[in-house]
Amino acid sequence: MASRRPWYTGLRRRASFPVCACAGFMSSPVPPFCVWPLVPALREMLRGSDERRPAAREEEASASYSGRCSSSSGTEHLPRYHFGLLQTPLSTAGSAGGPQREADSLGRVVPPGPGPQLFSAAAGDSYFGDKSSYAENVSTMNFTSSSSARGLNSAWIGKTPLSSSRSGCRSRTPLMGYSVTSSSAVSAHLVASVIVAVVEGRGLARGEVGMASIDLKNPEVVLSQFADNTTYAKVITKLKILTPLEIIMSNTACDTGNTTKLFSLITDNFKNVTFTTVQRKYFNETKGLEYIEQLCTSEFSTVLMEVQSKYYCLAAVAALLKYVEFIQNSVYAPKSLKVRFQGSEQTAMIDSSSAQNLELLTNNRDSRNGHTLFGVLNYTKTPGGSRRLRSNILEPLVDAETINTRLDCIQELLQDEELFFSLQAVISRFLDTEQLLSILVQIPKQDTVNAAESKITNLIYLKHTLELVDPLKAALKSCKTHLLKAYYSSLEDKRFGIILEKIKTVINDDTRYTKGCLNMRTQKCYAVRPNINEFLDIARRTYTEIVDDIAGMITQLGEKYNLPLKMSFSSARGFFIQMNAECAALPNGQLPSEFTKITKMKNAYSFTSADLIKMNERCQESLREIYHMTYLIVCKLLSEIYEHIHCLYKLSDTVSMLDMLLSFAHACTLSDYVRPEFTDTLAIKQGWHPILEKISVEKPVSNNTYITEGSNFIIITGPNMSGKSTYLKQIALCQIMAQIGSYVPAEYSSFRIAEQIFTRIGMDDDIETNSSTFMKEMKEITYIMQNANDKSLIIIDELGRGTSTEEGIGICYSVCEYLLSLKAFTLFATHFLELCHIDALYPNVENNHFEVQHVKNSAGNKEKITYTYILSKGHTEEKNYGLKAAEVSSLPPSIILDAKEITTHIARQILQKQRATPETLRQRAVYHLATRLVQTARNSRLDPDSLRIFLKGLKKKYEADCPVSGQAQTEDGQ
Numbered sequence: 001m002a003s004r005r006p007w008y009t010g011l012r013r014r015a016s017f018p019v020c021a022c023a024g025f026m027s028s029p030v031p032p033f034c035v036w037p038l039v040p041a042l043r044e045m046l047r048g049s050d051e052r053r054p055a056a057r058e059e060e061a062s063a064s065y066s067g068r069c070s071s072s073s074g075t076e077h078l079p080r081y082h083f084g085l086l087q088t089p090l091s092t093a094g095s096a097g098g099p100q101r102e103a104d105s106l107g108r109v110v111p112p113g114p115g116p117q118l119f120s121a122a123a124g125d126s127y128f129g130d131k132s133s134y135a136e137n138v139s140t141m142n143f144t145s146s147s148s149a150r151g152l153n154s155a156w157i158g159k160t161p162l163s164s165s166r167s168g169c170r171s172r173t174p175l176m177g178y179s180v181t182s183s184s185a186v187s188a189h190l191v192a193s194v195i196v197a198v199v200e201g202r203g204l205a206r207g208e209v210g211m212a213s214i215d216l217k218n219p220e221v222v223l224s225q226f227a228d229n230t231t232y233a234k235v236i237t238k239l240k241i242l243t244p245l246e247i248i249m250s251n252t253a254c255d256t257g258n259t260t261k262l263f264s265l266i267t268d269n270f271k272n273v274t275f276t277t278v279q280r281k282y283f284n285e286t287k288g289l290e291y292i293e294q295l296c297t298s299e300f301s302t303v304l305m306e307v308q309s310k311y312y313c314l315a316a317v318a319a320l321l322k323y324v325e326f327i328q329n330s331v332y333a334p335k336s337l338k339v340r341f342q343g344s345e346q347t348a349m350i351d352s353s354s355a356q357n358l359e360l361l362t363n364n365r366d367s368r369n370g371h372t373l374f375g376v377l378n379y380t381k382t383p384g385g386s387r388r389l390r391s392n393i394l395e396p397l398v399d400a401e402t403i404n405t406r407l408d409c410i411q412e413l414l415q416d417e418e419l420f421f422s423l424q425a426v427i428s429r430f431l432d433t434e435q436l437l438s439i440l441v442q443i444p445k446q447d448t449v450n451a452a453e454s455k456i457t458n459l460i461y462l463k464h465t466l467e468l469v470d471p472l473k474a475a476l477k478s479c480k481t482h483l484l485k486a487y488y489s490s491l492e493d494k495r496f497g498i499i500l501e502k503i504k505t506v507i508n509d510d511t512r513y514t515k516g517c518l519n520m521r522t523q524k525c526y527a528v529r530p531n532i533n534e535f536l537d538i539a540r541r542t543y544t545e546i547v548d549d550i551a552g553m554i555t556q557l558g559e560k561y562n563l564p565l566k567m568s569f570s571s572a573r574g575f576f577i578q579m580n581a582e583c584a585a586l587p588n589g590q591l592p593s594e595f596t597k598i599t600k601m602k603n604a605y606s607f608t609s610a611d612l613i614k615m616n617e618r619c620q621e622s623l624r625e626i627y628h629m630t631y632l633i634v635c636k637l638l639s640e641i642y643e644h645i646h647c648l649y650k651l652s653d654t655v656s657m658l659d660m661l662l663s664f665a666h667a668c669t670l671s672d673y674v675r676p677e678f679t680d681t682l683a684i685k686q687g688w689h690p691i692l693e694k695i696s697v698e699k700p701v702s703n704n705t706y707i708t709e710g711s712n713f714i715i716i717t718g719p720n721m722s723g724k725s726t727y728l729k730q731i732a733l734c735q736i737m738a739q740i741g742s743y744v745p746a747e748y749s750s751f752r753i754a755e756q757i758f759t760r761i762g763m764d765d766d767i768e769t770n771s772s773t774f775m776k777e778m779k780e781i782t783y784i785m786q787n788a789n790d791k792s793l794i795i796i797d798e799l800g801r802g803t804s805t806e807e808g809i810g811i812c813y814s815v816c817e818y819l820l821s822l823k824a825f826t827l828f829a830t831h832f833l834e835l836c837h838i839d840a841l842y843p844n845v846e847n848n849h850f851e852v853q854h855v856k857n858s859a860g861n862k863e864k865i866t867y868t869y870i871l872s873k874g875h876t877e878e879k880n881y882g883l884k885a886a887e888v889s890s891l892p893p894s895i896i897l898d899a900k901e902i903t904t905h906i907a908r909q910i911l912q913k914q915r916a917t918p919e920t921l922r923q924r925a926v927y928h929l930a931t932r933l934v935q936t937a938r939n940s941r942l943d944p945d946s947l948r949i950f951l952k953g954l955k956k957k958y959e960a961d962c963p964v965s966g967q968a969q970t971e972d973g974q
């Protein structure tokens with residue numbers, strides 16, 4: 001039942017929730033991309049990497065590439081997607097935390113994984129470790145085909161994103177970083193950064209599909225393997241959910257003239273996604289297993305047991321990782337990745353057109369507005385939280401226990417105001433932990449100024465992140481629910497403290513993440529403590545002097561020309577001069593000739609001078625030196641802390657889950673949502689449409705819903721505009737909300753867990769696939785019929801409108817009969833009133849309709865329909881509402897009259913054939929009595945007296961529905 005939420009009563013008026021003050025990673029000002037000459041000390045430190053795999057390096061140099069992925073010279077492969085590539089040592093993931101119960105990635109409370117000792121043997125002194133088989137794995141690969149290149153050409157080769165976009169190449173490169181507030185989180189998650197490998201079995205194994213994906217911003221490999229049907233619905237749905245940046249498949253999937261169906265479907269469905277084929281030999285399951293053994297961090301090593309005989313996903317991961325390491329010009333550090341197997345049974349499937357129909361993530365009218373389910377629920381403060389919410393909405397949970405664990409947390413957050421606000425305040429200060437991890441676990445094949453600067457930045461981010469662990473623990477200290485306690489336990493991992501202590505021995509206490517590129521530059525410059533490296537201290541003094549000189553020079557210029565000059569900084573220009581045009585009188589309206597590169601924005605002039613340009617160059621030079629020396633110190637520091645770094649996986653999981661739960665609780669405070677229950681009945685008391693509530697000024701009219709196994713097929717009728725589509729979508733949205741662990745917009749709600757949610761909702765013609773309305777309808781309904789099962793929720797709106805009425809009714813009838821053979825819960829809205837009589841044959845059909853009222857004008861000669869949006873039992877009594885709508889239009893009265901006559905005639909003929917006989921009525925009543933009795937036996941929590949009263953009620957209802965046989969039975973005394 002509904003939980004009481006005293007603290008936020010009236011909050012909507014009182015509180016302005018703090019808008020997220022945190023920003024994600026800012027793109028840092030970087031010097032031009034160049035290869036840094038390695039100094040001896042650095043070379044020494046990196047020797048492990050050079051020696052690690054000479055064979056691989058040779059192979060790389062001689063590799064032949066063709067197509068889009070080929071290299072012109074074959075000597076140097078620069079990253080295609082640049083995420084900042086950093087070195088990572090061989091590491092162990094020794095957990096210093098005790099054997100507490102912790103939370104898994106779905107938010108279930110689980111016992112702790114294998115302890116640190118299990119993998120301690122893998123630890124090594126070398127920065128990179130020595131892995132001969134690993135070296136084998138990261139050798140180069142041949143991309144023999146660049147099919148479906150869609151205009152992409154060899155200009156891609158070895159380009160950094162920057163250079164490729166400059167050369168006019170289509171680039172879908174994810175941004176290096178982004179700042180996220182709750183509102184911008186929507187766009188942030190849309191930047192594709194996932195690469196997926198797909199492989200299908202051959203011969204008898206056709207239809208068995210293996211997939212492996214990695215997010216370039218999140219070092220997590222997700223594997224899946226499943227049997228799909230001929231429409232490959234699961235593959236397409238999974239790919240749509242992943243929103244890939246690039247898909248790779250085996251070249252054998254598109255041998256000339258012999259393209260597989262899966263290949264064609266994928267290329268058709270993902271026209272805007274880069275598509276690459278790789279030689280089949282790289283889809284090698286043995287290599288895949290080796291990869292996982294070598295790269296998977298010990299915390300997640302149990303995945304090996306799950307996947308060791310799943311050959312297709314292993315094959316896919318082999319090709320995927322080899323490809324990613326090639327294009328990124330980096331390798332993943334040993335024992336650094338989170339690897340997870342995702343069976344499709346853990347989550348409910350929502351196909352992509354249903355996701356679109358229901359406006360889960362994107363509004364159909366305007367893709368930029370937030371009138372979506374994501375928009376309703378998204379009050380997340382971190383990019384990780386927002387990504388988690390997105391993936392949960394697309395793949396809701398199916399395990400009631402896990403969902404209830406989440407709901408318990410939300411209930412606690414709603415009841416404990418202090419917990420809510422203190423937790424929200426800490427969470428909003430986190431950056432993108434997953435992205436930070438992703439950068440930390442990649443080993444660059446070359447060290448560049450970029451890489452060095454990025455590493456320093458990331459160390460500062462790491463410090464910032466770790467400093468939030470204690471405040472987060474403090475906020476969670478007194479929590480009571482299982483999941484929150486489990487997250488608290490996961491924060492007790494001693495590795496957080498160990499890493500922070502080590503960082504603090506080298507990095508200044510007050511070095512912190514700040515906004516603004518100049519501020520961040522200063523932080524990086526002075527990050528390392530004084531007296532660690534004498535030369536660094538001197539270089540910093542020089543840098544400070546140059547900056548002071550620049551300031552002095554600008555002051556002097558101001559005095560010389562009597563102008564209010566100001567020193568400014570941008571990452572592109574370095575230091576430059578700014579002047580407010582309104583505060584200065586310029587002789588002849590012109591700036592002195594000494595000033596160059598003058599631009600004017602609104603009221604501000606920006607310019608520089610030859611001297612200032614020189615000073616900037618000196619400044620850059622000294623900065624490079626500083627970064628260089630800082631980099632060496634940071635590398636050494638990171639080599640000491642890497643063995644502990646994997647605790648960040650836990651942290652990022654904790655932060656994103658807490659962020660999502662807080663977001664759900666936040667949404668509850670803005671509307672009166674209720675905690676859902678999970679039973680075998682879909683029962684919603686006074687539920688309303690959550691997105692409509694957000695859009696409209698007045699609260700939407702709420703409605704009741706009751707669907708059980710015995711009455712699992714609801715036909716909904718009502719005039720145009722009476723609220724049918726809105727209601728159907730409302731049910732599906734509430735079901736999704738409940739299954740992701742959110743409260744729902746209703747006074748009371750109970751759901752049967754749906755394994756799949758299907759919708760067919762009339763939309764405009766699909767120009768993209770060149771289908772007519774009718775063909776689109778047919779495709780969608782075929783898809784539903786092929787994939788629905790007894791645990792599905794099916795929403796169908798206006799099927800058959802794309803053809804003639806008779807044919808439409810015929811199609812609807814047969815589709816209904818098919819669906820009626822399932823125990824799926826189906827809601828079927830239609831304008832074909834003839835369909836309502838199907839209840840005479842099928843007792844599990846219920847008719848509901850939307851009521852409208854007829855209001856006469858004051859003169860009493862014209863009637864107007866007003867919509868109540870109230871759902872009532874039975875089918876609509878409204879006759880010919882299409883004709884009424886036509887009457888209001890400008891159609892000539894004679895045409896309307898004819899139309900009315902013909903309609904009455906046809907309707908009479910059809911009705912005569914469809915009247916229910918007394919026998920069908922009796923059968924129907926028996927059926928309903930039986931199903932209610934079964935339901936009562938299964939679920940009743942009533943005490944004997946109440947049960948007796950309830951059963952008497954059932955008997956009465958049966959007698960009312962079927963008076964003749966009811967009497968007969970009573971007379972028999974039964």
Ligand SMILES: Nc1ncnc2c1ncn2[C@@H]1O[C@H](COP(=O)(O)OP(=O)(O)OP(=O)(O)O)[C@@H](O)[C@H]1O
Pocket residue numbers: 699700701702718719720721722723724725726727869
């Ligand atoms: N429960 C409700 N409360 C308030 N307004 C509603 C409600 N349901 C629907 N409406 C309003 O009525 C409009 C029409 O609703 P809807 O499109 O669901 O009608 P419909 O019966 O499906 O129409 P048609 O048969 O023409 O497709 C909606 O755009 C919405 O603004």
